[in-house]
Amino acid sequence: MRRGAICAAGLLVALLLPAPAPAREAEPRRAPEPNTLVPAGAVRYAPSGFPDRIVATPAEDPSSGFAVAWRTGATVDTPWLEIVEAGDSPDMGAPRRIRATTRALTTENGAAHHHRADVAGLEADTLYAWRVQGGGTWSPWRQLRTAAAADAPLTLLYFGDTQNKNASLTTRVSLEALRHAPDARLALYAGDLVSGGDGEDDDEWGEWFDATAALRSLLMVAPAAGNHEHFEQFEDTPRERRVLGAHWPATFALPGNGAPGAEQTTWWFDFQDVRVVVLDGTSALDMGTARAQAAWLDGVLAGAASRWTIALIHQPMFSPRQDRDNALLREHLLPVLERRRVDLVLQGHDHVYGRRGGLRAGQATPQYVVSVAGAKQYRLSDAARDTMAPVAEDTQLFQVLRIDGDALHYEARTATGRLYDAFSLHRAAGGARRIEEHTGDRIGQRDCPRAATLKGRTDRCWE
Structure with missing residues (x-):
């Protein structure tokens, strides 16, 4: 074949073959987001x-x-x-x-x-x-x-840890919560409002106040202190001890009716037909007040004339996170919560979601809930997957509680408002409780899709 014919044949083949696919642009590498939106030096x-x-x-x-x-x-x-x-x-x-x-x-x-x-x-x-x-x-x-009066309907909100990247990522949870509960009168926070200990503690508090601005303009706020509201004084010396951070007593005006030795971080109040008791798990675990808090809790619950009781504490009775166990809380506080049949024990600390009932099979109350509102996300333990339902990883959540007479309705919703968990507690004659699960509109279980965080940590899902 002549040279010209060969060239023509090659051109024809080239025209008939499919064009090569354009090279895919590599996904840009994402850098971890800083903990606050305040640039260094600002x-x-x-x-x-x-x-x-x-x-x-x-x-x-x-x-x-x-x-x-x-x-x-x-x-x-x-x-x-x-x-x-x-x-x-x-x-x-x-x-x-x-x-x-x-x-x-x-x-x-x-x-x-x-x-x-x-x-x-x-x-x-x-x-x-x-x-x-x-x-x-x-x-x-x-x-x-x-x-209002005890028999009036009441809506309140509950948030697990906010802690990290508050202005950036907690703000949307606050706003979505108000969208779903515009009639809320009270917001409960289960501790670790900020992270602290990183040289920008006051910036973090400033961002928490920014993230909760809409809520604070309309509602009363009831916070529990977490371990990140405390710090290690004289760290790495023989005098090392856990103490309450200086921001806490200055930032919140609490009633001062708490347990001996933990007066600044434990307290109680009656909001309509609900007695809310706020505990300090860090003080119980690390500062020797577990026994005193248990005796105080028993007395506060014994004196409650309300139909419903809620305990708010940072560290869970049953931890859903890998490699955590708060045995001292189960030794001292759990028996009181069980004996007094507290309706809800609202907790944080473990940066996942998990719910379980009490110690006896078929027991409606207490319902023990762990939730997280903020950006830091851990991983569930195998035990949590076996003993809790539902559970979730990699999910920012808020909870809406609606109380009307002898019924308490609970919803956990994601940061985009999707329903993740729902049930009702019903109070029968004599005070007995019955639980009704609502599964119809819940989305499916959420598990962490990432092998590691942007910083390469495999023990967390996001940070």
């Missing part, structure tokens, strides 16, 4: 004359009062809180004034003053407008409704 959360970090917590009787904590710069001493019954006119009348107390706290963001005002003598189920003072400034007016 000052984002310096205190000033403007009041910030405003949070209302329940009094022992939230139908007649609540307490408020807030922060300013160090030049502001004993400012005022103003409160008035909310009205439709901008002229709501002359507000009542309450003088705050002040304590100092110096952090990497500078010297601050934290203030506390206790509001009492309010009417039940009444909407109040209130604001707090700074240095020649005031916060915007906020509105908060006091607890």
Whole structure:
């Protein structure tokens, strides 16, 4: 064949063959996200004359009062809180004034003053407008409704650990929770609100307040202290000991009705027909207060006239995470929770989801729940997969509780609002409980799809 013919034949073959597929662009390598959105060297959360970090917590009787904590710069001493019954006119009348107390706290963001005002003598189920003072400034007016009568319906929210990347990734969980429960009156947090111990503790608290801004503008907040709200004093010395971090008592205005030795982190209150008891698992495990907390818990539960009881604690009675076991809590606190038939034990710490019933087969209460709202995600243990249902990895969650008379309805939803777990507790004559599972609309079990985190850790799913 002549050379020209050969070239023509080759061209024909080339035209008939399929074109080669374009080379696939490699997926860009993702870098781990920093724990805060504050760049190194930037000052984002310096205190000033403007009041910030405003949070209302329940009094022992939230139908007649609540307490408020807030922060300013160090030049502001004993400012005022103003409160008035909310009205439709901008002229709501002359507000009542309450003088705050002040304590100092110096952090990497500078010297601050934290203030506390206790509001009492309010009417039940009444909407109040209130604001707090700074240095020649005031916060915007906020509105908060006091607890109603015991037999009125109640909606509340529960969040597991927020802890990491709060502004970046906890914010969406807070907003989705409000979308699903716009009538909520109370938000419970199961500890480890921040991570801490990394030189940017105050930035982390600033981001927690940013992430919860919408909730805090409308609801009372009830937090439990986690291990990350404590720190190791005199670390790596013979004097090493666990102590409560300085932010906690300055940040929240709690009732002070707690267990001996853990007065700043244990407390209780009655919100309508629910007695909520807040425990400190870190203090029980590491600071020698387990026995005292158990005796206090027994007394608080024995004195409850409410139909429903909820215990809030950071470390779980039954840990769903690999290589964790809180035996001391089961030795001292678990017998009280079981004997007093607490309805819900709401927990965090393990950064997965898991639910199980009490010690006896077929027992409706307590229901022990572990959940996580934040970005850090661990892996489930084999034991959790055998003893808990449902369980989840790699999932940010919030929980909605609706209480109406003799029924308590529970929902766990993902950060996008999808239903993951649901059940109801029903109270029969004599106080006996019956559980009803709701499985129809739940999505399927979520397991971690990654062999390692972006940092290469195989013991976690995400960080």
